[in-house]
Amino acid sequence: MSKNSQNTAKQKEEKKVVFLLRHTVETYGLLAGFVVLCVFLSIASPYFLTLSNIFNVGRQIAVTAIIAFGMTFVITAAQIDLSVGSVVALTGVITAALVTRAGFPVWIWLPLVLLTGITIGLMHGFFVAKQKIPAFLLTLATMGVLRGIGFIYTRGHPIYIGSRGFRAIGRGFIGPVPIPIIIMVIIWLICYFILTQSKIGKYITVVGESQRVARLSGINVDRVLIFVFVIEGVLTAISGIIMASRLGTGSPQVALGLELNVIAAVILGGTSLFGGEGRMFGTLLGAMVIGTLVNGMTLLNISPYVQMVVRGLVILGAVWVNMARYRVKR
Amino acid sequence: MQKEPLLKMKGICKKFGSVQALNNVDFELYDNEILGLVGDNGAGKTTLIKIVSGAYSPDEGKIFLRGEQVNILDPRSAKTLGIETVYQDLALADKxxxxxxxxxxxxxxxxxxxxxxxxxxxxxxxxxxxxxxxxxxxxxxxxxxxxxxxxxxxxxxxxxxxxxxxxARIIIMDEPTAALGVAETMKVRQITLDLKKEGASVILISHNLEDIFSVVDRVIILRGGRRVGDRLVKQTTRDEIVKLMITGERAIQ
Structure with a gap:
């Protein structure tokens, strides 16, 4: 008996060391990777470290990252949302229509566009929570439907947005910092706070680990599921606005395949693919790594075809590491 | 024994498809009592406690708490009524x-x-x-x-x-010692007795007659979805309970 307890004590000690090691690698591994990537790129390309390039990358990252923060909630709840690229396109088109064609002021078009995001989120949440449709298949379907609506409305042609004030959202600065980066940081702070400090953040995590445990503890699982899709809907709409402003058009063709970058950022950041463990800071880092990688490849004149392959491989690698990490833990 | 029960269920029926899991079962739990609920696999023990804990609702039958009829719609309403359950798999969030x-x-x-x-x-x-x-x-x-x-x-x-x-006034424990070693089993039994000392009532589901005879006051035996016996532990024997579990008939003494 005493030998037995000694053994378990020793095992516990070992477990602790392994846990600490893993924790360190998980927390700082990606950060180290990011630093290495940046150092490499600043040596390889004279343009990488210029202020204009950094701002450019930052603006691109912001669009992906804002959606990825929402996706962190979604994946932590053991769900997925493949429709984000289409929602960016659709909300961009709607924004352009409201700003240019209807000529609405900001206090009308902004709530309307955000409401579109909320509605899409509510719809996703309803089908997942109340109709028990797997999120993967549901959002695969809406991915086609929502972009298709954008195409039908515009007949495939982008809507040009002339409004100077509107274009400032994506291209303007506050002080020396581009506005999209400021929006991204604010949203990150809020999301980090929700995930780690709030009741709903805790419930999202528990629902992702086990819906049964959540239900037996008296948590309203349906409400939690709807909540994560609504957050994701709103944040994707915000990204849609930034994207439209940056491009100066609302086009149904933008953000094709964006869901891959977004999911890659979340997975790279260490949020468990199985649900039940979310890492908001990791997601921010993950989005920065993906964005920098894409930018770096462009600066180095790597062909877009090769870029596709590299991006795919990075996602594969991230999924592989993620699976290994969380499978061992189970 | 003639006091009003803390929890009383009357004529509980529950069907899953064509399987009659519970057939007109009566059940009562008294204040400050440890009640054992025993029966072979498929006897309906788990279904019965899932009805008490709000995981299932009965097809027929009434539930009374201190003489007042109550509806237990979901786990949350069971908790509000002071009924807590320790599930067999514990239902804890590991992370x-x-x-x-x-x-x-x-x-x-x-x-x-x-x-x-x-x-x-x-x-x-x-x-x-x-x-x-x-x-x-x-x-x-x-x-x-x-x-x-x-x-x-x-x-x-x-x-x-x-x-x-x-x-909680009523604590349901579903096979609490099934996965434990000897020392840990003793500890859980001690905790069960402590709960009673503090005034709670416990419904203990167990396959382990050792558990039953070391902590339980009274035992209800189910077989094939029916209640086939109700014994004070002091006045019964293992043989009788086993016999009731298996044949549903009273042992010949």
Whole structure:
């Protein structure tokens, strides 16, 4: 008996060391990777470290990252949302229509566009929570439907947005910092706070680990599921606005395949693919790594075809590491 | 024995498809009593307690709490009525720590920096967890230990702590010792007796007659979805209970 307890004590000690090691690698591994990537790129390309390039990358990252923060909630709840690229396109088109064609002021078009995001989120949440449709298949379907609506409305042609004030959202600065980066940081702070400090953040995590445990503890699982899709809907709409402003058009063709970058950022950041463990800071880092990688490849004149392959491989690698990490833990 | 029961169920029926899991079962639990619920696999024990804990609703039958008819719609309403369940698989969130598990669904909140925003009061929840852990005499270093890192007995104790923390009147324990070693089994039995000492009533489901005879006051035997016996432990024998479980008939003495 005493030998037995000694053994378990020793095992516990070992477990602790392994846990600490893993924790360190998980927390700082990606950060180290990011630093290495940046150092490499600043040596390889004279343009990488210029202020204009950094701002450019930052603006691109912001669009992906804002959606990825929402996706962190979604994946932590053991769900997925493949429709984000289409929602960016659709909300961009709607924004352009409201700003240019209807000529609405900001206090009308902004709530309307955000409401579109909320509605899409509510719809996703309803089908997942109340109709028990797997999120993967549901959002695969809406991915086609929502972009298709954008195409039908515009007949495939982008809507040009002339409004100077509107274009400032994506291209303007506050002080020396581009506005999209400021929006991204604010949203990150809020999301980090929700995930780690709030009741709903805790419930999202528990629902992702086990819906049964959540239900037996008296948590309203349906409400939690709807909540994560609504957050994701709103944040994707915000990204849609930034994207439209940056491009100066609302086009149904933008953000094709964006869901891959977004999911890659979340997975790279260490949020468990199985649900039940979310890492908001990791997601921010993950989005920065993906964005920098894409930018770096462009600066180095790597062909877009090769870029596709590299991006795919990075996602594969991230999924592989993620699976290994969380499978061992189970 | 003639007092009014704390919990009383009358004529409970439950069907799953064509399977009659419970057939006109009566059940009563008295104040400050440890009641054993025994029966072979498929006898309907789990279905019966799932009805009490709000996981299932009965097709027919009435439930009374202190003589008043109640509807137990879901686990939440069972909790509000003071009924807590320690599930066989414990139903703990492995990735959360002990305090988070105990307060799951009933978190303590505080205002964030004087604003009206309500956030989790983690410190307070951890502090409030400590006395309960001490009372159960569990050797756990800290309420911040993740459940995934605990031993079987510690996990069991955490699940029990989760139910007694909320001053439940009725605690249902589903096969609490099934997965435990000898020392941990003894500990859980002791905890069960302590719960009674503090005034709670316990429904204990067990395959282990050793559990039944060491802690239980009274035992109800189910077989094939029917109640076939109700004995005071002091006035019965193992043979009789086994016989009732298997044949549904009274042993010849």
């Amino acid at each position: 959360l720590n002990i305090a988070e598990n105990i307060f799951l669904g009933k978190e303590r909140l505080k205002n964030f920096l004087g604003t009206p925003i309500r956030i989790l009061d983690k410190k307070r929840m951890e502090a409030e967890t400590l006395p309960t852990l001490r009372k159960l005499k569990i050797d756990i270093e800290s309420p911040r230990a993740k459940v995934a890192t605990l031993s079987g007995g510690q996990r069991q104790a955490t699940a029990i702590a989760k139910s007694i923390f909320w001053k």
